[in-house]
Amino acid sequence: MSIFTKRKEIIPEVLWAIRGKLPERLEVEVTPSEDGGYSASVKNLAGCFTQGKNFNEVYQMVNSAVYDYLEIPEQYFPYIQSYTPPKDLIEQMQKMGERLASSPQTVQLVLQG
DSSP, rough: OOOTTOOOOOHEEEEEEHHHHOOOOEEEEEEEOTSSSEEEEEEEEEEEEEEEEEHHHHHHHHHHHHHHHHTGGGGGGGOOOEEEOHHHHHHHHHHHHHHOOSSOEEEEEEOOO
């Protein structure tokens, strides 16, 4: 087997430890950017921030930023939960064309498995 096709082993104990590191909820401050996108700061993980073109991309990038912040190896990504916004906020965003108010807004993202 080539080294380029070899998959890294998933160690159950490591996966369990990773799941224990993930906070149940994230408090994320989302701020509209001057370029039309958004920046996001995870308030309960100091120094964890990201940006995106629209709200959907921002919350996907928040997951990536959290995984990087917690130093989670990439091979474990498919086996861990991700953070999603509440359903009512998703519905509100769809109605508004994925635009947030022009001022910073704090959003609760919940760990979903």
